[in-house]
Amino acid sequence: MRRPLVAGNWKMHGTRASVAELINGLRKQVLPVSVEIAVFPTCLHVAQVLDGLQGVHVEVGAQDCAVDPVQGALTGEIAASQLQDAGCAMVLVGHSERRLLLGETDADVVRKFAAVQSCGLIPLLCVGETLEQREAGKTLAVVGAQLASVIDVLGVDVFARAVIAYEPVWAIGSGLTASPEQAQQVHAAIRAQLAVQSVEVACAVRVLYGGSVKAANAAELFGMPDIDGGLVGGASLNADEFGAICRAAGS
Numbered sequence: 001m002r003r004p005l006v007a008g009n010w011k012m013h014g015t016r017a018s019v020a021e022l023i024n025g026l027r028k029q030v031l032p033v034s035v036e037i038a039v040f041p042t043c044l045h046v047a048q049v050l051d052g053l054q055g056v057h058v059e060v061g062a063q064d065c066a067v068d069p070v071q072g073a074l075t076g077e078i079a080a081s082q083l084q085d086a087g088c089a090m091v092l093v094g095h096s097e098r099r100l101l102l103g104e105t106d107a108d109v110v111r112k113f114a115a116v117q118s119c120g121l122i123p124l125l126c127v128g129e130t131l132e133q134r135e136a137g138k139t140l141a142v143v144g145a146q147l148a149s150v151i152d153v154l155g156v157d158v159f160a161r162a163v164i165a166y167e168p169v170w171a172i173g174s175g176l177t178a179s180p181e182q183a184q185q186v187h188a189a190i191r192a193q194l195a196v197q198s199v200e201v202a203c204a205v206r207v208l209y210g211g212s213v214k215a216a217n218a219a220e221l222f223g224m225p226d227i228d229g230g231l232v233g234g235a236s237l238n239a240d241e242f243g244a245i246c247r248a249a250g251s
Contacts, residue, residue, distance in 0.1 A: 008236025025239025171211025
């Protein structure tokens with residue numbers, strides 16, 4: 001039985017004051033122990049969140065890392081080894097905003113995925129298609145290629161220590177959400193692609209849905225057989241909304 005996971009990506013949001021308010025709100029939530037919960041603040045706020053959520057069963061992750069796992073001469077970057085030292089448990093890898101807006105290639109994503117694992121952290125690999133690609137009927141090809149870029153270089157077994165998030169680009173921050181049936185189709189295809197090489201890995205890996213997840217649609221999405229939780233964006237900045245999504249995952 002795969003344990004549900006709800007992850008909150010705070011993106012480039014937060015001041016010390018607003019993060020303190022969000023931490024206070026999360027501490028008041030009744031969070032289901034059956035659900036693994038993680039939040040991904042900016043690197044500036046990782047230490048504040050780790051301190052503020054002590055004793056709460058919420059893990060803290062980072063939104064990105066350098067392609068090199070260890071410290072070195074790479075101004076402005078943060079190594080996965082530094083994130084591990086800071087207390088992070090997970091790292092987002094290949095988010096569509098980094099792929100599309102910052103030019104990250106599949107090769108970059110693979111190197112970051114490997115760097116994260118080499119430091120004992122869990123990579124949360126993001127895959128997804130644009131609206132143009134969906135309308136052209138290329139969804140499964142695009143997602144399959146993004147997944148294959150990791151499998152072809154690192155092997156399928158790396159997904160025994162990883163999480164996958166399907167995030168249709170057209171649904172991120174747009175208010176649009178893939179229907180539960182649309183999301184399930186892609187999640188099932190991801191699992192089938194992994195199963196070609198390892199049924200055991202395919203059955204065990206958690207695949208999350210991301211893209212305008214909110215309390216109102218979470219239960220229906222999470223009720224699909226291959227959806228194991230959510231990667232939540234804007235709704236994770238509201239403690240009450242995020243708590244409700246976590247409870248939906250545990251119901």
